[in-house]
Amino acid sequence: MGSRPGSVGPPEHNWPVRELVTGARRIVVKVGSSSLTTASGGIDEQRVDALVDVLGGLAADGREVVLVSSGAIAAGLAPLSLRRRPRDLATQQAAASVGQGLLIGRYAAGFARHGLQVGQVLLTADDVTRRSHYRNAYRTLRKLLDLGALPIVNENDTVATDEIRFGDNDRLAALVAALVQADLLVLLSDVDALYTGNPSDPLSRKISYVGDETDLEGINITAPGKSKIGTGGMVTKVEAARIATGFGIPVVLTAAPLAGGALSGDDVGTLFQPAGSRPTARLFWLAHATAPRGRLHLDPGAVTAVVARRKSLLPAGITAVDGSFAAGDPVDLIDAGSGAPVARGLVNYDAVELPALLGRTTGELAATLGPGYEREVVHRDDLVLL
Numbered sequence: 210m211g212s213r214p215g216s217v218g219p220p221e222h223n224w225p226v227r228e229l230v231t232g233a234r235r236i237v238v239k240v241g242s243s244s245l246t247t248a249s250g251g252i253d254e255q256r257v258d259a260l261v262d263v264l265g266g267l268a269a270d271g272r273e274v275v276l277v278s279s280g281a282i283a284a285g286l287a288p289l290s291l292r293r294r295p296r297d298l299a300t301q302q303a304a305a306s307v308g309q310g311l312l313i314g315r316y317a318a319g320f321a322r323h324g325l326q327v328g329q330v331l332l333t334a335d336d337v338t339r340r341s342h343y344r345n346a347y348r349t350l351r352k353l354l355d356l357g358a359l360p361i362v363n364e365n366d367t368v369a370t371d372e373i374r375f376g377d378n379d380r381l382a383a384l385v386a387a388l389v390q391a392d393l394l395v396l397l398s399d400v401d402a403l404y405t406g407n408p409s410d411p412l413s414r415k416i417s418y419v420g421d422e423t424d425l426e427g428i429n430i431t432a433p434g435k436s437k438i439g440t441g442g443m444v445t446k447v448e449a450a451r452i453a454t455g456f457g458i459p460v461v462l463t464a465a466p467l468a469g470g471a472l473s474g475d476d477v478g479t480l481f482q483p484a485g486s487r488p489t490a491r492l493f494w495l496a497h498a499t500a501p502r503g504r505l506h507l508d509p510g511a512v513t514a515v516v517a518r519r520k521s522l523l524p525a526g527i528t529a530v531d532g533s534f535a536a537g538d539p540v541d542l543i544d545a546g547s548g549a550p551v552a553r554g555l556v557n558y559d560a561v562e563l564p565a566l567l568g569r570t571t572g573e574l575a576a577t578l579g580p581g582y583e584r585e586v587v588h589r590d591d592l593v594l595l
């Protein structure tokens with residue numbers, strides 16, 4: 210890559226942030242397809258074994274480790290004589306079905322050398338977004354850890370459809386980190402850190418520390434090239450870091466071969482500082498893990514009331530409704546002027562009930578329709594700003 214300008218780091222040299230890494234007891238490690246498989250499609254056994262050795266070392270040190278591993282689709286390509294990552298879902302699912310078994314087999318053999326059992330946990334988006342399901346997922350992961358087994362999580366690609374799938378595992382890893390209340394999320398990729406621009410551009414600088422959102426301003430994240438076997442790219446990793454740090458979990462982003470050093474506290478990769486306060490689990494899930502079932506469009510007064518004054522949303526400030534949802538479902542609140550989502554909340558009415566209520570005051574609605582219609586459309590306790 211040639212010489213490049215100096216890296217962008219924390220303001221003070223002795224910033225103790227690396228202790229967030231070395232002191233972490235429960236760690237979620239996510240590894241991307243590009244770090245586990247060969248360009249021609251198949252498992253890169255040496256790289257899998259190198260990762261297993263690092264994670265086995267952590268477990269031997271008494272840390273709880275959850276591995277979120279991509280690579281099922283890529284690992285299934287060569288065995289099925291597929292020459293590149295298929296575009297159609299059915300072939301991707303078939304490749305994942307073959308590749309997942311091979312991948313987990315390789316992990317099981319590798320971790321056995323460290324005296325560790327692995328537990329395969331395949332999740333769909335629903336499993337980590339719906340309250341009843343994510344409690345279930347949590348129980349399984351917790352039990353595996355209690356039994357001394359190392360959970361290996363992937364998206365359940367063989368049943369996930371285009372509409373519901375995560376596609377990349379970065380966001381899934383951030384949600385799993387929140388689910389198990391991890392002390393640290395490590396995102397391993399084929400690039401050693403986040404850069405200010407495309408890492409192959411010599412003018413791009415390495416970013417060693419992200420303190421908050423302002424440190425991400427001006428960063429140019431380019432899509433991975435066509436030859437890539439991963440799907441998420443850097444955009445989904447930064448998004449995953451936002452989700453995890455927003456839940457109070459520090460994140461280290463680095464290359465898989467640097468994982469051992471990063472976990473020992475070496476100043477490698479990019480460290481994302483966690484937010485000071487942790488939102489309630491319920492609101493965190495509402496913001497990051499729910500799929501909105503509809504959209505309520507707000508006039509300027511309602512946007513100010515909800516965003517600036519943190520008030521409940523009343524029917525008078527809603528100009529339009531779309532989607533088909535039932536009372537209790539998550540919906541996005543849209544600034545009708547800009548079209549941007551400003552908040553997400555749990556709605557108190559069914560979609561079919563709302564059109565007759567729009568623009569009317571709660572007093573007027575209660576007088577004509579009965580006291581049941583005095584209720585807010587979205588109560589402020591069920592609202593989270595986006």
Ligand SMILES: Nc1ncnc2c1ncn2[C@@H]1O[C@H](COP(=O)(O)OP(=O)(O)O)[C@@H](O)[C@H]1O
Pocket residue numbers: 240241242243244397398399400402403404405406407408428429430431432433437438439440441442443
């Ligand atoms: N600003 C940036 N900093 C670092 N990497 C970047 C940036 N913009 C784009 N990338 C690309 O993102 C790629 C990582 O994404 P991806 O291939 O999906 O990884 P994985 O398979 O590990 O999930 C890197 O190889 C890099 O080329």
Ligand SMILES: N[C@@H](CCC(=O)OP(=O)(O)O)C(=O)O
Pocket residue numbers: 240241242243278279280281282283305363364366376377378379438439440441442
């Ligand atoms: N669940 C998929 C992950 C897809 C993928 O490529 O993700 P990633 O490499 O994390 O960008 C698989 O195992 O192939």
